[in-house]
Amino acid sequence: MKFGNLLTILLSMALFVAPWQVQAQVPETELLEELDEYASPGVRGMGKPRGVVISYERLPGFDIESESDDPRLGNGEGHIKRHNKFSVRALAPVLNKPQTKIIVGVNYELEEFNFENLTPASYDLYRYLEDKNLKSIGLQAAYLHSLNQRNFYLIRIKGELNGDYTRDDINISDYFKATVDVAYGWKKTPDYAIGVGFQWGYTFGRQRVYPGILYNRTFNPQWGVESIFPANARLRYNLNEKTLFYAGYRLEGASYDIFADQTSLSQFNEIELRRTDIKGLLRVEREIYDFLWFAVEGGFRQYYRHRIYDEVGSADELITNDLAGAGYVGVELYLVPPRKFLEKD
Numbered sequence: 001m002k003f004g005n006l007l008t009i010l011l012s013m014a015l016f017v018a019p020w021q022v023q024a025q026v027p028e029t030e031l032l033e034e035l036d037e038y039a040s041p042g043v044r045g046m047g048k049p050r051g052v053v054i055s056y057e058r059l060p061g062f063d064i065e066s067e068s069d070d071p072r073l074g075n076g077e078g079h080i081k082r083h084n085k086f087s088v089r090a091l092a093p094v095l096n097k098p099q100t101k102i103i104v105g106v107n108y109e110l111e112e113f114n115f116e117n118l119t120p121a122s123y124d125l126y127r128y129l130e131d132k133n134l135k136s137i138g139l140q141a142a143y144l145h146s147l148n149q150r151n152f153y154l155i156r157i158k159g160e161l162n163g164d165y166t167r168d169d170i171n172i173s174d175y176f177k178a179t180v181d182v183a184y185g186w187k188k189t190p191d192y193a194i195g196v197g198f199q200w201g202y203t204f205g206r207q208r209v210y211p212g213i214l215y216n217r218t219f220n221p222q223w224g225v226e227s228i229f230p231a232n233a234r235l236r237y238n239l240n241e242k243t244l245f246y247a248g249y250r251l252e253g254a255s256y257d258i259f260a261d262q263t264s265l266s267q268f269n270e271i272e273l274r275r276t277d278i279k280g281l282l283r284v285e286r287e288i289y290d291f292l293w294f295a296v297e298g299g300f301r302q303y304y305r306h307r308i309y310d311e312v313g314s315a316d317e318l319i320t321n322d323l324a325g326a327g328y329v330g331v332e333l334y335l336v337p338p339r340k341f342l343e344k345d
Helices: 002-011 028-034 124-129 264-268 339-344
Strands: 052-059 062-067 076-096 100-115 134-146 151-163 176-189 192-201 208-218 223-229 232-240 243-259 270-289 292-309 317-323 326-335
Touching: 062 124, 076 124, 100 124, 124 264, 134 243, 151 192, 264 270
Parallel strands: 151 243
Antiparallel strands: 052 076, 052 326, 062 076, 062 317, 076 100, 100 134, 134 151, 151 176, 176 192, 192 208, 208 223, 223 232, 232 243, 243 270, 270 292, 292 317, 292 326
């Protein structure tokens, strides 16, 4: 079960803010009796590990307003009929020993915008983004090592190619984005784990270092908390071993390199779109059959930042977009290890 909980954590890994201390509430001798295995970030009651995940998310219509200080671009406004996201990802262990685990994964994601009533006179950015697939293809490797029954550390390295992929003469360096996660944690009891660390990545759009806190705790057979604060936090309710409910929030960020040919943006050659948004969510996960699960998630998404920069990595904003908040709904279908494998482990 330690390995499964690790996978769940890796899929949402993004770290921020300074650490804070939490004290164990059971005697030291009792802790030593309970901790009869190597330490890990997972706690009892968390969902099963995921091998392959297919997901789709849709946001209905919302307004967009754009401003630019560059007179060649000007300002614009429009209405987005729908915003679609689709992803496929897979994780698998290449080393699965009690004290050391190495997991590798691949992912493919895309998102697109569909605008309402576009014409040749519409704002150039909107015409370019219409039905344009902003893609992300990634490869990652994670290393979890347990020092003893109490202490563990985790390192994850991920490389992605993020962009519109519209040019024939592109180089990998045009779209490459790297993310590194490092965390150190303490396993207080089988139901309680905390950790501190940092991410060098794109949670807030631009690549920076974000320190943070991991806090996983199961209070009783029904209730628990799973969080990597402030990137995400969820309250968990276990109806039974086949049905789990969640309520919480999640921060999401992305960075795409784009070449907006045949528009006024082409004069800037390679530009960068960065976005950060926050989602308040309700989620249910349910077993269909042993190794097959599905999830339905819905809530409200509010954009924190959505901007175009004149070149990759630049701090100079070319266009500032204001996107209205909107509800969203998403579905997932995913594979987990058969129950007999987990029981054997």
